[in-house]
Amino acid sequence: MGKFSFILGAGVGYVLGTKAGRSQFEQIKQVSSNVWQNPRVQEGVHKAEGRISEVARKQGSAVTDRVAGAVKERISGSGSSGSSSEVSDGMTGSAGGPDAPMDATPPKPDIEQR
Numbered sequence: 001m002g003k004f005s006f007i008l009g010a011g012v013g014y015v016l017g018t019k020a021g022r023s024q025f026e027q028i029k030q031v032s033s034n035v036w037q038n039p040r041v042q043e044g045v046h047k048a049e050g051r052i053s054e055v056a057r058k059q060g061s062a063v064t065d066r067v068a069g070a071v072k073e074r075i076s077g078s079g080s081s082g083s084s085s086e087v088s089d090g091m092t093g094s095a096g097g098p099d100a101p102m103d104a105t106p107p108k109p110d111i112e113q114r
Contacts, residue, residue: 035041
C-alpha cells in the first residue's frame with residue numbers, strides 16, 4: 001500500500017503542478033508579449049538595430065581591408081614584418097610549420113581486424 005500511495009500522490013502532485021505551472025507560464029507569456037508590443041520598446045529595438053547595423057558595416061569593411069592587405073603581403077612575399085594585422089594561417093604550433101612536407105601515409109588503426 002505504501003508504494004501505491006506514493007505513486008498516487010506523485011501523480012496528483014504532477015497534475016496539479018503542471019496545471020499551476022501552465023497558468024503561470026501563460027501569464028508570463030502574455031505580459032512579455034504586451035511589453036514587446038509596446039511602441040516605446042519597439043522604438044528602442046529599432047534604434048539598437050540601426051546602431052548595430054552601422055557598426056557591423058564599419059567593422060566589416062575594416063576587417064575586409066585588413067584581410068586583403070595580409071593576403072597581398074603573403075602573395076607578394078613581403079609579409080614577414082610581424083605586424084598585428086597579419087592573418088594567421090592556422091598552422092601555428094604544428095610540427096615543422098607550413099613548409100614542412102605532409103606525411104602521405106595515414107595512421108594505422110589500433111584495432112586489429114580478424
